[in-house]
Amino acid sequence: MKGKLVWMTEPLKFEVREYDLPETIEPDAVLIEVLQTNVCGSDLHIAKGNLPHLRCGGIGHEVVGRIVKMGERRTTDNAGQPVNVGDRVVPTYIVSCNNCSYCLQGLYSSCLHSNKYMGKQNIAPYFHGATYATHYYIHHDQYFYKVPEGITNQEASSANCALTQVYSAIDKANVKPGDSLVIQGAGGLGINACAVAKERGAKVIIIDTVDSRLELAKRFGADHVINMEGLDLRGLTKRVRELTNGMGADFGMEVAGVPAAFSQGPHLLRNGGKYIVMGNISIGQKVEVDPAILILKAIKILPFAGYEPMYLYKALQFLERNVNKYPFNELTDAAFTLEEVAAAIDKSIKREVTRATIVVNQ
Ligand SMILES: [Zn+2]
Numbered sequence: 001m002k003g004k005l006v007w008m009t010e011p012l013k014f015e016v017r018e019y020d021l022p023e024t025i026e027p028d029a030v031l032i033e034v035l036q037t038n039v040c041g042s043d044l045h046i047a048k049g050n051l052p053h054l055r056c057g058g059i060g061h062e063v064v065g066r067i068v069k070m071g072e073r074r075t076t077d078n079a080g081q082p083v084n085v086g087d088r089v090v091p092t093y094i095v096s097c098n099n100c101s102y103c104l105q106g107l108y109s110s111c112l113h114s115n116k117y118m119g120k121q122n123i124a125p126y127f128h129g130a131t132y133a134t135h136y137y138i139h140h141d142q143y144f145y146k147v148p149e150g151i152t153n154q155e156a157s158s159a160n161c162a163l164t165q166v167y168s169a170i171d172k173a174n175v176k177p178g179d180s181l182v183i184q185g186a187g188g189l190g191i192n193a194c195a196v197a198k199e200r201g202a203k204v205i206i207i208d209t210v211d212s213r214l215e216l217a218k219r220f221g222a223d224h225v226i227n228m229e230g231l232d233l234r235g236l237t238k239r240v241r242e243l244t245n246g247m248g249a250d251f252g253m254e255v256a257g258v259p260a261a262f263s264q265g266p267h268l269l270r271n272g273g274k275y276i277v278m279g280n281i282s283i284g285q286k287v288e289v290d291p292a293i294l295i296l297k298a299i300k301i302l303p304f305a306g307y308e309p310m311y312l313y314k315a316l317q318f319l320e321r322n323v324n325k326y327p328f329n330e331l332t333d334a335a336f337t338l339e340e341v342a343a344a345i346d347k348s349i350k351r352e353v354t355r356a357t358i359v360v361n362q
């Protein structure tokens with residue numbers, strides 16, 4: 001039997017290729033059929049060719065799927081919950097091998113093998129390290145968790161990236177009740193971050209240039225939204241101070257993926273503020289920074305990439321608790337097929353859609 005996989009032949013050029021599905025799988029591995037997979041900001045960086053080591057091959061990493069085959073030793077997910085063929089699961093898209101020098105220190109998100117299967121779609125079992133496909137092979141060194149009942153595919157589809165990344169960053173930065181958080185960027189990460197921070201009791205301010213994204217952010221718990229179109233840094237800083245008793249925010253969070261956001265962020269914080277930075281993952285992009293601002297304001301920079309795998313389990317529990325409180329089912333706002341991946345990416349780059357989703361075996 002064959003499955004289909006979207007192949008990027010060069011930046012922004014895609015074709016659907018067919019490969020044999022694995023007949024036998026490793027004892028601890030699992031094969032899922034993809035139900036839904038999203039277009040995330042980092043996929044756009046990859047699609048544009050901004051990540052030099054991933055300029056061709058498979059693409060995609062946010063996914064929810066249904067188990068179609070299990071290795072002979074596999075009986076549970078990584079939380080010990082029994083799993084069977086037919087169950088819906090979400091995998092971590094990065095590998096945490098448990099054996100390398102970083103994993104042994106508990107730094108699972110820095111695992112030396114984290115991107116082991118990315119760009120390897122020409123090597124059997126083909127359906128790994130990329131989710132814009134009919135199937136996805138979860139290797140023994142990837143974690144996966146069962147999707148709680150009552151959560152739709154659409155709601156679960158952002159869990160393994162956007163939601164878990166911001167959940168782990170906000171948890172590790174220790175945002176507490178009463179803290180103020182200013183979020184730069186109302187894309188998938190920023191909107192999920194509104195709900196996570198709100199549930200921790202924080203006051204949430206979010207900045208973007210697109211009103212529809214800011215409207216959605218409000219429904220995800222943002223207390224204040226700022227459309228920065230036409231505002232210079234001085235105007236933006238003034239607006240944030242007005243909303244934070246003249247002080248500036250306790251926490252900042254850069255999830256815009258725009259280098260300029262990094263140079264603006266520290267200005268929006270109070271002295272001693274903490275600045276969570278996550279959005280700029282394309283190496284080589286430069287921006288001017290005023291180092292004196294960081295020193296004189298004693299700003300702490302907290303960079304986060306990836307997450308420890310157990311945070312995906314916590315994020316799914318968060319989703320289960322809050323799925324009726326926030327409109328997670330509206331986080332993806334345009335559906336495409338595998339054959340339409342080029343259009344999904346194009347509309348996402350032009351910001352005509354907030355988060356495109358690719359619906360596969362449904
Ligand atoms: Zn490792």
Ligand SMILES: [Zn+2]
Pocket residue numbers: 040041042043061062161162
């Ligand atoms: Zn992502």
